[in-house]
Structure formats: structure tokens, C-alpha cells
Amino acid sequence: MALKIPIPGRKKESAPEPGDGAANGNGASPNGTNGDGPTRAEKVAKAKQATVHHGTAAAKNTTDWLDERVNGTGIYTAMLSRKVPKGTNWFYTLGSSVMFIFSMQAITGVFLAMYYTPSATEAYSSISHITNEVFLGEFVRGLHKWGASLMIILIFLHMARTFFFGAYKYPRELNWVIGVVLIVLTMVMGLTGYLLPFDQRSFWATIVANNITASGPVLGPYLADFLRAGPDFSATTLSRFYALHMLVVPGLIGGLIAAHLFLVVKLGTTAPPWVKAPRPKGSRPSELVPAGVPMVDATEMNLNGHSGNGHVEVSENGASLPTAETDGAAEGPPSEGEAS
């Protein structure tokens, strides 16, 4: 299906093209494939009425067109107009900094790959070529080399923040696990990338790293053989490290970053642990009381062995409050269909 972005002005007068009906969302489209057809049609009709000048109309139409297909507004609402809790501070920029530097590594890596030759005979000279002859070659290589160190520093700082803020606790345990795997993969990137310049330092460090791997329990020798592409270091070893360094591991990192971010958006970022919600003593927030669940007063809670510090808002029988389900609904206007 050809992508057609409706052009305002023309679209208003001209009859919809054959195959374009659904795309413009003009009234009830014959193919009722859109689950939420009626609302969409209404929305589009409204948008048309509201056409004040062409700029807004164009934006509106494009948004509608995209919304029908990818639910752009839903994604926007979930990703960008979500709320970050009270007390969010500069420590919370560490994670996105790691992602930023990973993108830097990806970009500089692509440019290095344009000039690099992953063969045992030519690797060294291609690096010399990049360093000495290519325009800004040494600068880009420097960015990539030091970017690796910076990424390690930032990722450990990010982990330290998560650890000391207790942010790995319920309900974010899985995101911690993904994060630890990401740290390991980042170290693997450092290890595989270290060989690629193919100078003495990188060559012998890789030999040692491989011998260390081989001394590992059970899988060690097999893993080392796999990395070396055989029992000994050979020309294939370099291309194997190259493939791991620029295809396998970055792919895994990219995928896991997506999962990491998905969970961050879904569960929300934590507030610093010392920031507490101010609440009148002994009360429980009315918006959290589900219909039909009786209020539990402080004395009752004390009988259950809990100090009546005014923070308790759990019904006796442990009926769950609706907070767990309010994830999407609480953020932004409840537009049709949240991104899910």
C-alpha cells in the first residue's frame, strides 16, 4: 500500500481517490477493518470543521492519518507526556545519558566501519589510514575509543543510583535484571572492540582474555574455541570479533534497551526514596478508595500489628487497591487506545 499523506486544501474539495478512502478517514470507510472506526470518523470530521488555517489543518490531518495506523498520539502520550514523580532530580539523567552515548558509539562506529577492514593482514593498516589520512579520522576514532570508557562510567553510575535509591525493588525487578545484562553486554563490547585496532596491546590482551575464558568451568573451553574460531588464534578470530562487536552485541543491546525503556514507561520512574507523599494523618486518599471497600481505621490496623502512622490504606482482607491497574489511565487524557 502506497503511503499517501493527504494534502489539505486539495483534499477538501476533491473526491477521495479509490484506495484512499480509508487513508483519509472520510466518513465510514467501506472496509471496517479499523476497530474504532466511528470515533475516528467523528474525530476527522471535527478536525475538518475546525480547519482555521492550512498549517493546523495539515498538522491535524497528518496526525489523524498516522493515528489511524500507528496510534501516534497514544505513543506520544505514553512516552512524552507521562508524568515523572515529584522529587525527580539530576541523578535521573544518568540512564538517558548512557543511551545517548550508546547512540554516539553507534554513529561513530558506522563511520569507522566505512574505512575499517576486518582482516588480520589489513586491519592495522586500515586503522593507520583512518588515524592519519581520513578527514577527522583520528577525532572520530577518539570519540569511539573514549566513548567506550565514558559509557562504562555512566552505566555504573546509573546502576549505583538504582541500587542506593532502592529502585530495583517491586515492581521494577525485571528492569534491574535487564540492566545487569546490559552492563555485561557493554563490557563484552569493550572486550571485542579492543582487538579490532590489531596492535600489540589489543592482540595480546585478547589472547589473555581468551585463555581466561578457556579456564572457565564447563562451558569455558567451548566458549573460548568459539571466540577464537578454533583451537588457536587465527585470521578468522578477528572477523569473528568484528561480527560480534558490530552486529550481534549491539543488536542485543538495542533490543534490551527497548525492553528497558518499555518497562520504564510502563512502570514509571521512581521518586527518590526519601520523598514522601504529604497526606493528612489517618486519612486515605479518596481517589484510591475503591467502591465498596470499607474504610479501615487506624485502631483496627493497630490490632493487626501495624503502627497507625497514617500511611496505611489497605483493606483488612487484603483486597487490592485499583492503583495497580491505573497505570495508563492516570497519565494524560484518556484518548482512544493507549499505546500498548
Place this chain on the structure above:
Amino acid sequence: MKARDKEEYLSEYEILKKKGKSFFPYAIVKDSVMFVLVAAVLILMSIVMGAEQGPKADPTTTTYVPRPEWYFFFLFELLKVIKPPALVPLATIGIPTICMILLILLPFYDRNPERIPWKRPVASISGILVIVAMGYLTYMGASAGSPNEIELETAPEFEQGKQVVAQAGCLACHNIGENGAEGGLGPDLTEIGAMLPREAIKRSVAIGPGIMPSYRGLGEKKLNEVADYLASLD
């Protein structure tokens, strides 16, 4: 974590989130400031330190002592701390693996609902200790200097022997002046000339007493140069 704690956390969090600000633009602005800062540091590092290229890889030099990237120093130092050869696999693979598993499973054995760092002292102190240990090991690795370089001043006639010693990888186990493995597997060689006569040194290098490997493969000429140099250290 009990169901009660979970619900309490979730409702508390919901309130804090309602009181919070929108991710766009408030958090985005902070993130962007940080991005600019990170990019500036990175560009500065690249310009100031560049990306130097060492000598080309040569699989025939069997004596080059490798050094990893700095963020692997703590693993390398761990290797040095644990000396008995039988335990070396434990240091290299065993301990990092155990640490990794402990790290991954952290949320599953730390079930304390408390999040404030000073109210969960065991977790916080363990975390600080791990950071201190890793920092110390990294510092040790960084301050060891290049294992292929001896900074100790020497008379010009012994310069040749000094180069051989440096390149042969003696510093992986021995210490000479400011360089090498301080407290490593082998004895300190800084004043070896005062302790052993030249011939004894030469014999030791050739035979390799105890756990030391034999360096007879260096050849008679180089062995003599090494012996001359080491005997001059006093």
C-alpha cells in the same frame, strides 16, 4: 515483600506521580543539558587524548605482557591477589560469575520493602564496600604502570639488557623500581645485584627455579645482557 507493602508502595507512588511534572519538557530539558555535558566531555577527551596506535600485532613475540582496558583492571588485579595457580580459574571465572549471579538476583533476595539508603544499612554498606573494592583494584591496576617498561635509571652499557628484561615480560611477576608486579609471584628485583652474584642470576634466568619458567629460549647473548643488567641493580 508482602502484598500490603506492595499496595502501600503503589498508592504512595501514584500520588507522587500525580504531583510530578510532565516528562516533556521538564525531564527532557534536564536530560538534554546532561547530553550536552557528556558530549562536551567526550569531544574534549577525543581532542586532548586522541587515539594513538601501538606497534602492529606480532604473534611471534611471545613475551609481550598484555594490559587490558582500564575497566577490566579490577578483574586482572583479582587474578594477581589470588596467587596459588590452582585457584586462578576461581579468581578469573568463578568470582566474577558468582558476583554476576548475585547482582542479577539482587531484587529477589533483597526483599526488604525499605528504600531509603540509610534505613537499610546492610545493603548500603555492602554496596559501598563493593565500590571501594573495585575502585581500589582499579587503582592498583592503573598504578602498576606498563609491564613492558622500566623507568629505573641505568648506565648506558646496561641499556640493552634493560630492554630485554622489559620486553621478556619479567615484570609480570617481578618488581623493578616503580614498575612491575609489586608483591607479585616472584621476588622484588630492584636490588637483586646486591643479593646474588651475576652467574647465579644468569643460571636462575636460564633454568627458572620453582614456578618461574625457563628463559633459556632468549639465547646466550640476551641471557648475558639480562644477567649484566640485573647484576647492576643494587
